[in-house]
Amino acid sequence: MTTAGPISPIASPPEPPPTDERLLRVGIGKRLLTRPDTGALLGAIAVFVAFAWFARAVDWTSDPGIWATWTDQAAQYGIVAVPVALLMIGGEFDLSAGAMIGSSGLLLGYLTTFQDLNVWPATALVLVFGLVVGFLNGITVVRTRLPSFIVTLATFFVLQGVNAALTLRLTGTTAIGNIDAASGFASARRFLASEVTQWDFKVKVFWWIGLTIVGASVLAKSRFGNWIFSAGGDPIAARNVGVPVARTKVALFMATSATAALMGTIEALELRSMQSKEGIGLEFIFIICAVVGGCLLTGGYGSVIGTAFGAAMLGMVQLGITYSQWDSNWTYAFQGAILFAAVLLNTIIRQRAVRARAG
Amino acid sequence: MTGAAVDERAPSLLRVESVSKYFGNVVALKDVSIVVNAGEVTCILGDNGAGKSTFIKIVSGVYRQDEGRMLVEGGEVHFDSPRDARARGIATVYQDLAMVPLMSIWRNFFLGEEPTRWRGPLGRLDIGFAKRTAREQMRQMGIDVRDPDQPVGTLSGGERQAVAIARAIYFGARVLILDEPTSALGVKQAGIVLRYILQAAERGIGVIFITHNPHHAFPVGDHFVLLNRGRVTGDYRKGAVTRDELVRQMAGGAELDQLTHELEGLTTEG
Numbered sequence: 001m002t003t004a005g006p007i008s009p010i011a012s013p014p015e016p017p018p019t020d021e022r023l024l025r026v027g028i029g030k031r032l033l034t035r036p037d038t039g040a041l042l043g044a045i046a047v048f049v050a051f052a053w054f055a056r057a058v059d060w061t062s063d064p065g066i067w068a069t070w071t072d073q074a075a076q077y078g079i080v081a082v083p084v085a086l087l088m089i090g091g092e093f094d095l096s097a098g099a100m101i102g103s104s105g106l107l108l109g110y111l112t113t114f115q116d117l118n119v120w121p122a123t124a125l126v127l128v129f130g131l132v133v134g135f136l137n138g139i140t141v142v143r144t145r146l147p148s149f150i151v152t153l154a155t156f157f158v159l160q161g162v163n164a165a166l167t168l169r170l171t172g173t174t175a176i177g178n179i180d181a182a183s184g185f186a187s188a189r190r191f192l193a194s195e196v197t198q199w200d201f202k203v204k205v206f207w208w209i210g211l212t213i214v215g216a217s218v219l220a221k222s223r224f225g226n227w228i229f230s231a232g233g234d235p236i237a238a239r240n241v242g243v244p245v246a247r248t249k250v251a252l253f254m255a256t257s258a259t260a261a262l263m264g265t266i267e268a269l270e271l272r273s274m275q276s277k278e279g280i281g282l283e284f285i286f287i288i289c290a291v292v293g294g295c296l297l298t299g300g301y302g303s304v305i306g307t308a309f310g311a312a313m314l315g316m317v318q319l320g321i322t323y324s325q326w327d328s329n330w331t332y333a334f335q336g337a338i339l340f341a342a343v344l345l346n347t348i349i350r351q352r353a354v355r356a357r358a359g
Numbered sequence: 360m361t362g363a364a365v366d367e368r369a370p371s372l373l374r375v376e377s378v379s380k381y382f383g384n385v386v387a388l389k390d391v392s393i394v395v396n397a398g399e400v401t402c403i404l405g406d407n408g409a410g411k412s413t414f415i416k417i418v419s420g421v422y423r424q425d426e427g428r429m430l431v432e433g434g435e436v437h438f439d440s441p442r443d444a445r446a447r448g449i450a451t452v453y454q455d456l457a458m459v460p461l462m463s464i465w466r467n468f469f470l471g472e473e474p475t476r477w478r479g480p481l482g483r484l485d486i487g488f489a490k491r492t493a494r495e496q497m498r499q500m501g502i503d504v505r506d507p508d509q510p511v512g513t514l515s516g517g518e519r520q521a522v523a524i525a526r527a528i529y530f531g532a533r534v535l536i537l538d539e540p541t542s543a544l545g546v547k548q549a550g551i552v553l554r555y556i557l558q559a560a561e562r563g564i565g566v567i568f569i570t571h572n573p574h575h576a577f578p579v580g581d582h583f584v585l586l587n588r589g590r591v592t593g594d595y596r597k598g599a600v601t602r603d604e605l606v607r608q609m610a611g612g613a614e615l616d617q618l619t620h621e622l623e624g625l626t627t628e629g
Contacts, residue, residue, distance in 0.1 A: 218481065221483055221484050221486070222475075222480065222481050222482060222483060222484060223473040223475050223479075223480050223481070223482050223484060224480040224481055225484070226462075226466055226469070226470060226473050226484065227480070229459065229461070229462050229466065230459045230462065230466075230470055230471075233459035233460070233461045233462055234458075234459040234460070237453070237458060237459055237470075238459065238470065238471070239441075240421075240441060240451070240453055241441075241470050241471040241472075242441060242442045242445060242471035242472070243470060243471045300459065300461045300462070301461050
């Protein structure tokens with residue numbers, strides 16, 4: 001498709017006045033309150049400030065080592081949350097994203113230790129595996145018109161079962177280890193799973209930030225981003241004006257599974273071994289990040305940057321609880337409370353953004 | 360249909376010839392023929408279930424007809440998708456399915472036809488151009504858009520129709536199908552939309568105005584086609600039919616006469 005252009009040359013009317021008297025001057029505060037990611041930013045700041053108090057036994061605000069730990073956790077959530085958020089804006093869920101992390105890490109372990117493959121080609125195969133699983137998820141959802149919630153729940157359980165059964169059969173244990181013995185391990189680890197800077201910031205934090213920037217620009221500034229919004233906002237209207245809704249959704253499922261596969265690779269390289277239960281439960285964390293980031297469960301609205309704030313918030317909660325020396329079992333309760341608060345706040349913000357039209 | 364009245368030098372913009380469509384054993388459309396000329400408003404009038412939506416879907420490429428053929432400027436066409444129909448200049452403005460309410464005016468305006476700096480789906484949107492153009496095109500329809508970033512959900516029903524019509528014209532529509540554009544609107548808003556319809560026709564576009572309201576069709580139509588139970592039951596040029604006749608036919612025509620007759624019989628007996 002080529003660039004769209006005007007068909008008939010029409011004499012352009014005089015330039016409009018630079019300001020319109022009907023446009024009220026909106027303060028920056030009010031303007032922020034109509035953005036989908038504002039809630040997540042405020043929430044992340046609130047959590048940061050709260051732990052500055054609760055975790056005052058350590059130097060929460062200014063110790064780079066502590067920043068390195070919670071950003072590590074946040075990256076763990078935030079990398080896959082980027083495509084999960086885009087998928088949600090596109091109107092679909094992927095509950096298999098957590099189990100995919102385990103499957104991919106195990107596949108990398110199998111390829112490198114049992115097939116003696118170099119880590120680099122093994123990683124490429126793992127990413128292809130991710131694309132294939134995502135394609136199957138997507139094509140099933142698009143063809144059957146079943147809710148993606150059900151389709152990917154099924155994928156989740158299949159993957160979970162296969163992970164456990166095959167790992168036990170191969171190794172007689174619940175994990176595949178010795179990944180660090182493979183050729184190419186050192187260089188791949190440096191690229192994907194090492195620490196940088198004197199404070200041991202993880203490379204994956206930079207992957208997280210990079211993917212967030214890519215995801216946010218795709219959503220806001222590309223053609224595909226327009227298709228994502230419309231596929232979730234009103235798929236029938238979108239199809240009627242020629243948006244390839246089905247292909248858009250399948251592409252989003254593929255991006256999600258492939259990113260989960262990247263995450264599985266990163267974990268396998270970081271931990272040097274992979275547990276068969278790895279990643280399970282994270283699918284919900286990704287969804288919480290997206291919802292905190294302003295994504296509507298019904299699709300059509302949301303923000304990738306907000307999702308990154310959501311991931312940062314959950315990472316801070318996880319580590320903050322530890323540094324505050326509380327019982328870590330409280331983490332789930334916090335995550336639930338954050339989700340609840342985020343949904344309420346987002347509802348208010350969205351109502352401000354789209355005021356119901358009168359008449 | 361012989362089409363004797365058509366000028367040989369300039370074939371009609373769109374000719375639909377004896378088109379039929381069946382869904383299983385249900386006859387949705389039977390032998391429907393319609394001619395659309397440039398600069399004219401062709402009104403298709405019919406009650407619920409008359410086959411109006413099936414007709415729209417065939418002409419706009421959503422369905423394929425089972426019988427009959429369609430010609431655009433004299434050449435036979437086969438549409439496999441709405442994209443094919445649009446490529447031949449046939450654009451449809453659906454009653455309430457044309458806009459994504461949560462998306463901004465400029466995003467809706469260019470949805471599916473986004474202006475990009477590079478090719479392909481990952482091409483960068485030319486946002487400045489999109490906003491400027493959306494505003495400018497809306498102003499030509501007489502609407503001064505306050506803020507192109509405004510979600511379409513905040514516009515009035517008439518304004519939304521205007522966005523959809525302006526979009527279709529901008530993207531080169533020569534045949535514009537309007538599906539019940541006035542039915543969900545109040546009197547004033549409906550009047551505004553009727554004015555957009557005339558403006559579109561004045562710009563040389565062949566407008567197909569689908570409606571069940573003869574009062575809306577009569578003042579703007581050049582040509583009236585009545586559909587009933589999937590068949591054409593009347594086909595009139597402007598001037599060859601009165602508003603009252605249209606209303607009477609829409610209200611059931613002969614059946615209504617019969618009913619009036621029976622009712623009269625009852626009153627004289629009593």
